[in-house]
Amino acid sequence: MQRRWHLRRKELVNHFELAKNDLCIGIGISSGNVSFGEFGQSHRDLTAIGGVVNTADRAQSVAVAGQILVTRAARDRCGPDITFGEGKLFELKGLVEPVELCNAAEYQA
Numbered sequence: 001m002q003r004r005w006h007l008r009r010k011e012l013v014n015h016f017e018l019a020k021n022d023l024c025i026g027i028g029i030s031s032g033n034v035s036f037g038e039f040g041q042s043h044r045d046l047t048a049i050g051g052v053v054n055t056a057d058r059a060q061s062v063a064v065a066g067q068i069l070v071t072r073a074a075r076d077r078c079g080p081d082i083t084f085g086e087g088k089l090f091e092l093k094g095l096v097e098p099v100e101l102c103n104a105a106e107y108q109a
Contacts, residue, residue: 024064028059028062029056029059030059034048035050036048054094058092070104071099071101072100072102082104084104085103088101
């Protein structure tokens with residue numbers, strides 16, 4: 001995702017005449033059970049909802065440009081195939097307990 005965004009970002013930065021760091025993304029990933037289906041009354045959308053989705057959203061909100069932050073649950077499911085940085089506790093909006101997030105990867109431009 002980060003690699004593809006990096007390529008697309010160059011086009012958008014040039015097109016809109018922005019500074020290189022004006023368009024960036026960070027990613028938050030969590031793991032667990034969610035409710036998935038069509039939700040809504042007047043307009044039904046296919047979506048996933050639940051605590052796992054909220055935690056991933058909050059992790060994404062504290063990720064800096066190019067960073068992928070992963071919860072302990074997601075990290076533990078990855079096994080030895082991915083190397084993670086040291087975990088750090090974050091106080092995330094709307095969550096009572098701090099959440100440990102690990103840096104999974106950074107894509108450097």
